[in-house]
Amino acid sequence: MFRYAAELVPYHDHGFEDSIRDLADIGFKEVNLWSSAAPLAHHVNPGDDPGKILGVLDKYGVKPCGLTVYGKTQDEILERVDFAADLGIDTLIFDCEANYPDFVSTFLPPIVEAGARRGVRIAVENHLTVPFAADFESGANEDQRWDEGVDTLAQMKRLIRDIDDPYLGVCIAPPHLWVMQDTISEAITFLAERKRLFYYYIWDIDRA
Numbered sequence: 571m572f573r574y575a576a577e578l579v580p581y582h583d584h585g586f587e588d589s590i591r592d593l594a595d596i597g598f599k600e601v602n603l604w605s606s607a608a609p610l611a612h613h614v615n616p617g618d619d620p621g622k623i624l625g626v627l628d629k630y631g632v633k634p635c636g637l638t639v640y641g642k643t644q645d646e647i648l649e650r651v652d653f654a655a656d657l658g659i660d661t662l663i664f665d666c667e668a669n670y671p672d673f674v675s676t677f678l679p680p681i682v683e684a685g686a687r688r689g690v691r692i693a694v695e696n697h698l699t700v701p702f703a704a705d706f707e708s709g710a711n712e713d714q715r716w717d718e719g720v721d722t723l724a725q726m727k728r729l730i731r732d733i734d735d736p737y738l739g740v741c742i743a744p745p746h747l748w749v750m751q752d753t754i755s756e757a758i759t760f761l762a763e764r765k766r767l768f769y770y771y772i773w774d775i776d777r778a
Contacts, residue, residue, distance in 0.1 A: 572770075573600060573635065574598075574600070574772075575598065575600035575601055575602050575635045575636065576593045576596070576598040576600070576601050576602070577601075577602050577604075577638075577771075578593075578601055578602060578603055578604050578611050578613060579604050579606075579610065579611040579638070581593075581611065581613075582604070582609065582610060582611035582612075586613040586614065586623075586626060587626050587629075589613065590626055590627060590629075590630050590632055591630055593630075593632065594630035594631060594632050598632065599631065599632060599633065600632065600633050600634070600635040601627070601632050601633075601634060601635065602634075602635060602636035602637070602638060602663070602769075603623075603634050603636070603637050603638070603657070603659070604637070604638045604639075605637055605638070605639050605642075605650055605653070606638055606639055606640040606641055606642070607640060607641030607642060607702055607704070608704060609704060610640055610641065611638075614637075614653075614657075615653075616649040616650060616652070616653045618653075620653075620656045620657050623657060624657065624658070633658075634657050634658065634659050635659065635660070635661070636659060636660075636661045636662070636663055636693075636769065637650060637653070637654040637657070637659050637661070637662050637663070638662075638663040638664065639662060639663070639664045640664055640665060640702060641702035642664065642667070643667075644667075644677055644680065644681065647662070647664060647667075647681055648680065648681060648684055650662060651681060651684045651685050651688055651690050652684075652688060654688075654690045655688035655689060655690050659690065660689065660690060660691060661690065661691045661692075661693050661768055661769065662681075662685065662690050662691070662692055662693065663693045663695060663741050663768075663769060664694065664695065665694065665695045665696075665697030665699065665719075665720070666694060666697065666699045666716065666719040666720040667702075668716070669716040669717055669718060669719075670716060670717070670718035670719055670720070670725070671718070673719075673720075674729065674732045674733055678692070678694075678733060678738075679733065682733060682735050682737050682738050685737045686735065686737045690737075691737050691738075691739060691768055692737055692738050692739070693739050693740060693741040693768035693769050694720050694729060694738070694739075694740055694741065695720075695740070695741040695742075695743050695746075695769075696720055696721055696722070696725075696726060696740065696741075696742060696743055696746050696747060696750075696757075697719075697720070697721075697743060697746055699715060699716045699719025699720065699721055700712060700714060700715045700716070701714050720740075721746065721749075721750050722747075722750045722752055723747070723750075723752045723753075723756060723757045723760065726740050726757065726760075726761065727760065730761075730764065730766050736765070738766070739761065739765075739766035739767060739768035740757075740761050740766055740767060740768060740769075741768060741769035741770070741771070742754070742757055742758065742761070742767065742769070742770045742771065743771045743773060744771065744773060744774070745773065745774075745775045758770070
């Protein structure tokens with residue numbers, strides 16, 4: 571069964587409670603919180619009081635269902651595994667944060683292990699893979715693009731083969747698949763059959 575949730579990222583310039591109230595007014599019962607690098611949304615972060623965050627969510631009848639942590643180091647992501655668990659969140663989302671061989675050999679395994687200990691699944695997004703920069707929307711760091719990342723369906727297949735763990739899966743972002751000329755339905759089918767489709771962004775853009 572699919573659970574429909576709202577992303578908090580469009581509210582990156584708004585306060586946390588105002589954002590939750592607005593989403594609740596629209597009718598959402600679940601929300602994916604963000605603890606990413608600026609200028610991306612970063613409403614909640616390690617060191618914040620989980621009780622206060624949950625208090626705001628409870629006030630509006632909203633539950634947290636995911637935590638997105640783009641642009642963070644390995645140590646910062648490990649902190650956020652514990653933070654997610656303290657908030658009762660079952661899934662942490664980020665993209666390929668290193669060149670693929672380094673990502674699967676040294677960056678990702680400790681995070682997956684920490685997630686398994688705390689009951690938090692790790693969902694790697696099929697994001698176009700360059701080191702994060704605050705001005706990423708203007709094409710920053712394109713000259714530093716990884717040789718290999720997790721952009722294509724073939725690379726998603728490789729990821730879950732290289733780290734065969736039920737706590738590791740994929741967050742599908744359809745527009746990034748279009749860029750790589752992959753078929754969305756094929757990616758959904760492959761991952762869902764293996765119980766590795768952890769998140770799917772209902773996100774559409776003009777193909778051009």
